[in-house]
Amino acid sequence: MGEDVAGGLLWYVVRNAPTFLAMFFLMLLAVRGRLRFSLKATVGMALGIVVAVSLACGIGVAAFAGEEGVWATVPVLAVSLLSLAALTKLPWGKRLFVFFSAATAAAIAILTYDVLLRTVALEWSFGVRRVLDAVVCSAGPLVLAPLFARTIRWGVEQVDDPALWRRLAAVPAGFFVAANALYMFAYAVEFLSSGANALYALAVGVLAFLMVASYLMLFSALRTVMENARLREAAQLEELQHERYENLRRTLRETAKARHDFRHQLLVIRSFAEKDDVRGLRAYLDEEGAGQAQRESGAYALNFALDSVAAHFAERARACGADVSLAFALPERLPLPEADFCMAMANLLENAVEACERAATEGAQGSGSARAGTDGRSALPDGARTLFMDAEVRVEGSAVLVSVRNNCSSTDARALAAAAPNGVLSSGARSAKREGDGIGLASVATMAKRYRGEVRVETDEHAATIRVLLRAGGAR
Template identity: 25%
Template sequence: MESPLLYGLSLFIADTPWYVMACVPFLAEARLKKGAILLLGMGAGLLKAFAAGLTLALCSNWRDYSTPIYAAHTVLLLLFYLLAFRAHPAKLAYTLLLLQAAATTVNFSASAAVSLLYPGIQISAASTPAYTAAIAAEVCIAYPFVWRFFKGRLRAAFAELPSKSLWLLCLPPVLFLFLHQIFVTSIQKTGMPTSSISLLTLLVLATGLITYYINLRTLLDNARHMRQESEAETRLALQAADFEALTARIEMARAARHDLRHHINALRDFAARDDKEGMLRYLDEYTAGLPADEGPDWCENRVVNALLKHYLSQAARAGVRLDVKLDLPTGAGVPDTDLCVVFGNIFENAARSAAAAGDGAFLRARCESGESDLVLTVENSAGPAAHGEGLGLRNVEAAARRHGGAARFEEKDGVFYSRVLLQRVPPPAGG
């Protein structure tokens, strides 16, 4: 006998954990508090369970209403995630497709297990309590593995991959979803035993999940390889520019030393003739011929300092008021490549945005290097050149996570705030 209460309970147990799991990759982009998100996720599962149980209680042909209920609930679920998180649609689509495949795999494997224990019985969430218990048991087994994957590799993929790659990543799950529906509909018409249908369907779903993982891993490895190559090229270019500037300064110093004795002889002649006015005039002419100052050094780290000189000089020429104090030593405990990603992207965006803000624009930056961490805070006038959610800031977030830290960006009242925390690796003793 079909029970509305059992059916609703089965759906709640089968769906709600996955609704909560879908929040894991986006917790860093949450609009609401974690407690509110958890309650909304559980409420979404409870709403679907209540609607399905009520339909079963009121309608003899309740199965005809399952598809409209599923579609309406999916729309509400999407609205919930868009309300709770600042999630890119491609990220959200891939997460939900992946969880749909995982949940379906759990449900079919539970059905296959129960059908082996109860041969000849029609397995149903509305009439077989053992099926509900099997789903609960398999969710408990699978949940920690999926949680770890979502918190680790999937978050990393979302941080590394551009939007175009994310949409391409959604294609295999979409194709497998349609193939799975066609396969299930076709095989059910063959009259095969329920256990055989469940096992074959489970094989198809397992193949799909393996394909999703391989595809994600391949794209992520390619993205990381491209990023590392780009960072290496940037570092080499900065070092080359720094070397050229150093070589030029050495040549200037050599020329100055060569000419210094001539200037000393000229000054001695002015002094011997007691020609104070001529000496001052000569010094003024000599000072005017000296090369212009290249600007201050902003930190001890040479690679980052070369970046800052470039971007902050652009901001200064645009009239931006600078207030920059950075404690960043040469041995910062963070690889120079990652420091270039963090400081380069943040100061490039800050300088460009502040320069576009017009009169009164400012850029304020502080960097503090503690024993175990490094904190960078930047505030700047937000002009029409918006920072947005571009690839540069995503790379900063990825670099922060690689070093056990975090990055937060916010625009408020015409000011853009950037804050980055990085965990330092202390130098070896005696090093």
């Protein structure tokens, strides 16, 4: 009895462990950019997990299952999924997609061996069939290695919508169910003719083709969607730059006119001086100074694209009565890709402006317009909190630190607190804006994740602070 168990165990491990290793290898190809440990350590742990679970299942099959040993695959698959979760930093949607994709590749390889066994290898010797089994079932899944290493890995790295991945996981899960259903059907129904075997082979080939074709089409569509989104962001940034350029041109024209009129202003000042009209002179200077301050918007950043973004949202914030303070201590050449960083700042500042607008509306319902506060900032009627939008960006070592603080309504404060219960905003968080207003902070969280950073949220009843950490040169 002991020899039978030992022989069955050896037989199970030799036959199945290579297939499980190939499946794990495909999963690691797709997620190697999101591993919790080093690649070497992860490969070692994966190897140990596969060997251990193969031995455990082999003992169960040899001692108890007999011909029903096919069901031992279930705990192997369960352990593989849990191991993938333990070894990677991924949302469950991505884990399920990668897992079912690799499991389907292994299932199709097993189907391929079964087709070969029924059509060409049935009369071969036992040893030759075992070699064919080992080669097809272990090397077969590796044919799809480029699909996992390039296409699926690109999706894992670039697409960070958890809800989307949960829906996408149904695609490989469906193929996995279809492959297993086909295998069970083939053993439930006895094929008595070469034509039936040919149809079986055709079904396996069609299943494999549909899987690969579906993946290529799916990720091609995702690439198109992301490229269109990038082009829209580039167009928005270009529009802001054009707006800033026109404002600068207008300021230059006004400056030229002011220089032309300066001699006339000197005559007016001289006339006040000759009359010893100090009060009139002060009133005139205050009026001219206020008008000049109102006309000149100033520069917020050395980088023109970032300056354009800042100027646009600073103007919007001031239009709703908010006091604006922007401090961008960045060089003209940004430490991060210009388009990525500018769109992240646009999202942050747009959220801040709209939060101020909603706070102004909430605080001024049934009252008049904003008035000046005791601290110089604009204040809402009836003693409500002052309106403000403060933003600071600075570089510390290889990190870029962004801080945006602004008023927010109590509704927005609750929404932000719910989106970041532990203070860290995830890329899957819902926007605090009203429905239809875009993805806002979720987009910033996605970018922060790409640059090995994070987005932290602090809220109280009337204000919110968003702090973003990005690592220069750290895109993944």
